Amino acid sequence: METTTADEPLLLGVDAGLTNVKAAVFDTDGRERAVAVRPTPNERPRAGRVERDLSAFWDVTCETIREVLGESTVEAGAIAGVGVAGHGHGLYALDDRGQPVRDGITSLDSRASDVVKSWDESGRSEAVRAITGYEPFVADPLSILGWIRQEEPEVYDAIDRLLFCKDYLKYRLTDVVCTDEMEASVFYDIEDEAYSSELFDTLGLGDCADALPPVVRSTAVCGEVTAAAADETGLEAGTPVASGLHDVGAVALGSGAFRPGQGSLIVGTWGQSIYVSAEPNSAGGGGLSRRYLGDAWLRYRGSRSAAAAVDWFTRECCRDWHDEAASDDAFYARLNETVAEVPIGSNGVVFLPNLQGSTDDPNERGAFVGLTIEHDRGEMLRSIYEGVALSLSDRLLELASEDGLTDVRLGGGGAKSAVWSQMFADVLDERVVVPTGEEAGARGVAICAGLAVGLYDDVESAVEHVVGVERRHDPTPAHTDAYREVHEAYRLAAEGVAPAWEKLTSIERETQTNDD
Template identity: 35%
Template sequence: MADDAARYLLGIDVGNTVIKAVLFDLEGRQVGSHAIDGQSTRPEPGHVERDLEELWRNASEAFRRCVADAGIEPGQIVAAGCAGHGNGLYLLDGDDRPLVGIQSLDTRAAALAEELAAEHGAALHAATLQEPWPSQTPVLLSWMRRHRPEVLEQAGTLVMCKDYITFKLTGRKVSDISDMSGAGLLRMPECGYDDELLALYGLQGLGHLLPDLIDPTDVAGTVTAEAAAATGLAEGMPVVGGLFDVIASALGSGVVEAGATSIIAGTWSVNQYVSSEPVIDRDLLMVSAFGPDRFMIMDNSATSASHLEWYVREFVERGGHHDDPFGFCHRRLAEVEPRLDDPYFHPFLYGSRLGAEHRAGFNGVAGWHGEGHLIRAVFEGVVFEHRRHVERLRAAGAVIDHATLSGGGARSEVWAQMLADCLGVPISVADGEETGALGAALSAGVGVGVFAGYEEAVSGMTRIRREFEPDPDMWAHYDHRYSTSRDLAEALQGFWSSQYRDARRENNGEEEAK
């Protein structure tokens, strides 16, 4: 074990904005980290993009500072793995330079997703176990073919966001089955590319854009001399294929056995469980594969903790007058007692699984309500969307009597207790906040033989910090408000649809003008 103590695994987590480099010892203890927040741009309504060159600059700096923070030699890192947000659209040109960087919050292709679902939804679900949705990779690629053909003509390779980092480190353009199945680009459960599948999306003739396909624990390549110079990492260090970040976060929080449930409260509301076989149900968002007889069954939407970040950015940090904005929110929230007539908040800044036309908003605000009530409404609205997704998983056959929480929302004891109370099940919170990076790191450990498999890696590198038991006295409160919130959303549907039609009318006029 003396040698093990001097060996480390590097986990890289590429989110929609932040990139994190985190070093772990072989028992899962974090020994160094560095995170850098990148910039998203919104050039048009519904468009959310990023600069891949900035992403690589940020990654290079994060690697250097992470190793310096740990105080180790780069040669002590035995392998690295990368996790990244799924979907969106990232394209390199024919010379492997960044061409397109569209994030998974983008909704420009909402109308096209509806069109594809109406024409080929059943066939696409039969092939991929998911139906078209706005920021799904093939839907965005189809949108590019229709609206930006001159850009698509320059494209050389499609990668996922994490794959761009792997490419810059190793020089190899690959992707793994978890990301590509999560993107609806693989025929399931075989996990292979398919020309007939591409044709259903209107992507016939574009198979040459797809990168080589590998398993998450396969070694994609080793750090090149050029990458070593840019990052400070050791030349020749192995880098594995990596993982779709929701699966990485589940593994990093200790969820690996069949039937185990993972809830991730981050940019997206992720609700998933491990299965030894795929589940065929058109009410669920997707099924992603991450190894032989390893599937993650999911129902997700962009309706989670990012809404608190939005509230903090727009209302709390305004003018920079709060040093601890999230602490401020928790203090204000603690000042109010939950009541049945509290305000409601629908967390639909980026649409919902029920429709891209859904919009966020506060309702039921009275003169006696203060900021604490509004903050509580945000927390509660996020929890209600998690519950709606969990109910879909249960309707599809999942037995959920316990769940493990990870993501940014897991830092909040309030959110963990709310989830336990609203779902009526115990909620575990993993020890360590960087579960996505940890999942990527342990996959690297499996890939280079440090661990015999996922089970051994998860057992050796993850631990639970705290359990939150449901309060039976709060169940009736949340059950009533959950039902009322759903009724309110149904009542607002006509208004949201009208707004959506107006936005599409304006956007279509802009497209025609171009």
């Protein structure tokens, strides 16, 4: 590849998710010039806990940025701006010296389940809903703060600033502490769109209300790369950094969803069902509401296992397929061919994809329902594809409710599969659009960076320049009819096995306690 000169502006998007840190360089027309990916340094000290050493996290991010700049043979001076996305929720906190008070806690963590349960029973959760429009859940920063206050009081007392994942990386890049309007709205009074001290007082966390960071709009410059960060990343000192987005918003924007009425589905490690709305909670489908790009709202519900369910199953049950494949592409092609050969409904097997609990209930579990001795792994694999499609589609339709969908965008690694993409179109009975490129999250924050430095006039023109269409999938009426029957079986299976979850979780905890 030829070296790009500094006269040709490029944009760098960094997407620090739950599984990987990705850095991608784009030109102003959205073409991916280079991508680098490294695994995030997550640690699981015990069941239900997923943490991240922040020094190691920063090191991995620096290595990823240096790699993408080197691979693209781009002069660092060609980077006109940097955008950063990170997983939402969880908690990354600093003390008054700007140092982490403890390892970061990710949104896969469920240590705060007992805290949430006590808030539910005391009525505090409902009081929070009246302020914020949502009730605290296990990976919510409020719930994690409650756990820290209860279990690590010395850490709680040391907290000076509350940040999210991407905000920690921005801080290391720029030495500026801030967040954007999307993540700040976690702590908003939804009526006046400002930080709520009442929210913290309600939960007995009032002394943390002053730790909330300043808000800089997602598409504005929040700071510049410092000399120290330049040495570590290979970027030029003084390069502008945009405030960026929670990765759900970044993927929505990177897939072209920014107008009210648009939907976006992410089939990544997590799954996300996303709906762009003019108002918070304007539809009756629940979910979380977050400010989005200044004027809109993003309503979404997460699923803790989407593509992760396929990875789990193939790792445990299809190692021979992987070993026989000439490449990863050949392996995934075999998976898709296998799924395509199995009829809709997986010959009577239903899969519930809650392998890591759910955002509604951490005790929920995954399950195959309907297995017989006649079933094989091809049918089980298709049931996983179908279970994920049914789960995410259900949530999107609930979010849209009576407002309806104008179009649906599909992103994440699962969108590479034409078989899976068509399945979503058939289940939803809607056209599904798969955008070009694979790094929608990095693309979304690259758009933020382009807007921040004035390369685009507004969001609409930026999306027109940057987001293309790879494929369109129209629903097949006969398939949609068949999936209505499968959906009913899925619903009955979920309701039927739900009473067992709490008991199974209790057994698991008792076993771990005995092992300790």
